[in-house]
Amino acid sequence: MTALEVRNLHKRYGQHVAVEDVSFTVEAGEIFGIIGSNGAGKTTTVESIAGLRTPDSGSISVLGLDPVKDRAEVRERLGVQLQESSLPDAIKVAEALELYSSFYRDPVDWRELMELLGLTEKRNTRYKALSGGQKQRLSIALALVGNPKVAILDELTTGLDPQARRDTWGLIEQVRDSGVTILLVTHFMDEAERLSDRIAVIDGGRVAAVDTPAGLIAQASAMQRVRFRVSQPLDSSVLTELSDVADVEVTGDRWLVTGRGQLLSIVAGALARAQVVAQDLRVDRRNLDDAFVAFTGRAPESPERSERKAD
């Protein structure tokens, strides 16, 4: 079943084209990631899905409903956690949850949600006094309190410390397991790779690729790299003669072999036959960062540089 469908979305602000042509489909029960640099059009796409922007052309369907025409109904069923939106400083955790749950026709029990998100201890704490991770958990809770079928989570872990990020990831998986379809917008490659069932890479207002994380990585590079060190002399022809090996580089006692297929076992086998003991034998795992560079021609932003931004 299709939870979310975006078809040929186009949106401009005056002369500036924010989204050129974006299409993708999210199946029910998926965590669907959207990655892209700042200004790639992620936020505008998400805001259009949430009904905060009216597309210039193209169509959006949320559970078969139009976010502009069926505004009220979409708001009942779509939970949104927006980047850079907060709460009044003096509101307490329990008050915020109780208030937001009163907006919906069929909300979940906000006390259970508070427990699930580990906020029960903080129920009487004012928003201002919460840590970054606690604020983020509250924000997620508010997006889920209306018992949505689909939730949009935008830049979920920006500004969180590594432990809080990992905790948040675990939480998102729990939420998905409870049957909520999740649209995850992020510019952290590790986050997208870890959580998403499928990912859309958005670049320059267009979808550059859509696939599973492994699929994107495989599409971006068929080549693998194996590294090891040897302390004995070794003739490089032992490796260069192998059909799957494309290149061998030697720097001192460090070897780097580039090739295809089951490269690690091929190299290990050849070394064993040559009766050479290799140390630190390992495969350079290609990750989503490499795939991102391959699809967009630019490096993903590092977490340090991308604290807070307006896109």
Added chain:
Amino acid sequence: MRARLKMVKVETKLFLRDSATVIFGVLFPTGLLLGLGAIPALRESPPETGGLRSIDIWAPTALVFGMVMIAVQHVPAVIATYRERGILRRLSTTPAHPRSVLLAQMIVAFASVVVSAALMIFLAWAVLDIAPPERPLEFAVAFVVGYAALLGLGMISAAVARTSSAANQIGTFLFVALMFFGGAFLPRVLMPDVLREAGEFLPPGLQTLTAAWSAEAGEITATAGGQPFWLQIAIMAGVAVTASAVAAKFFRWE
């Protein structure tokens, strides 16, 4: 309906937790009047005022202090903060319209002004022996219409201010200007006629409040060319409607 009530309840709690506003907007007018009432010279009744003491004539100014504080400083600052911090935007993604939080905010602010006025009128009577408003109905009308005019100005500020600090600056400017004409710095009886007359056209319409509170005090502060009571009320109502329309036209939700 449930969401509306919850919103008012939460906004009330938030208001009460904002101690600066509670102190300056709600309690300070009473404190100011009682403080000035402790000065013996202000309790004397010189023959030219027909037996009225300075404090009797000045009492409505203390009332206006709270109204202005809430309408042009507190409300716009809260709304600008809600916009700046994406609270209005976040509400737009829920079935509750962000309008509902503005409405709740205004209900709470108005209630606080009523409490502030009631407290002041009661203690002025109990402690300083200042008689409660002589014409309660006219006084209530002048109070509500005057507050609406002030709130209209405050909402223009909330509509055009990009940030909460800009809203605060506009609020402070309006506060000082309105309080000057309201006689907080120079008693209105000592002002030249032109300044006193300007006070008839500026929210919240201090002359109407003074006249409805005490006809004698109203005669002293009125000018020769002054407008009749109901015309002044109509002017304030006009200000309220015009300012609200302007604010609505320029209001930005994000």
